[in-house]
Amino acid sequence: MLSRKTKYALKALTYIARQQEKKPVQTAIISESENISHKYLEAILLTLRNLGYLGSKKGKGGGYYLLKPASEIQMVDLLRKIEGPIALVPCVSLNYYEKCDDCPDEGACSVHLLMIEVRDSTLKVLENKSLADII
């Protein structure tokens, strides 16, 4: 299941990306439009900024804005950074790999092999999606 945090991050990014002008968007506006708790959204936007997706401008007329064109923001990267692994079990994760403490042999594990297939099909979708695609 996708966390609310990730969902909010996606919604906020699409909201910002949808703006015609490059003007910064205020957090209050996003939180009202998308029905997200204002303070909670602040924390998320801050994360997105620290990840290099957003820039911010303080003072009157300030807010958040995209640092890259929406077409260059890939869904896979975003989800991995906010949500964590794409894979459903750590032992098939490409970016967050962890060995199972119980499995002596991954190659012989039926769950392992099944989850690789699931992971790959999910990746296929996410690797071909940018922020621009979902606006």
Place this chain on the structure above:
Amino acid sequence: MLSRKTKYALKALTYIARQQEKKPVQTAIISESENISHKYLEAILLTLRNLGYLGSKKGKGGGYYLLKPASEIQMVDLLRKIEGPIALVPCVSLNYYEKCDDCPDEGACSVHLLMIEVRDSTLKVLENKSLADII
């Protein structure tokens, strides 16, 4: 992420399905072979029995056994019943649908549309997999 419960359930089922003879398999044997807490496994096997996947036999020489051929046990069904929804957000779940409290219009939600694609690609994998396929 897949819960340990589901992973254990899959492992237990494959273990039972691998037996040549139709003889019942004891919980103790499964828990030792697959490194699963014995008591916890008991609860899982009980669930699988109540779901109609397994039968059980008490007394000496008892244990659990498959009620259906492995080829008729579909991964989608199993995962849905043990783990819950396949979808990553409730609003795109086919079997566990729930409306988002924040979204006024699902059709306009970018997250919604993206997650439908992810769900469908996952389903495509799981719908073509039976227990027999992953042994």
Place this chain on the structure above:
DNA sequence: AATTACCCTATCGGAGTAGTAGGGTAATGA
């Protein structure tokens, strides 16, 4: 009748999530 193995209830610590509280700091415009 004793053994074996299934069956059930209750409980618990730990981890993570969503959200709140409250304040601080920097940069605009007037």
Place this chain on the structure above:
DNA sequence: TCATTACCCTACTACTCCGATAGGGTAATT
């Protein structure tokens, strides 16, 4: 300059779920 606006940061809390444990009860074999 100075007040306003809006970003920035820390800490805390209520809540839920998960994996696991404890301890016993019951039914069916040999």
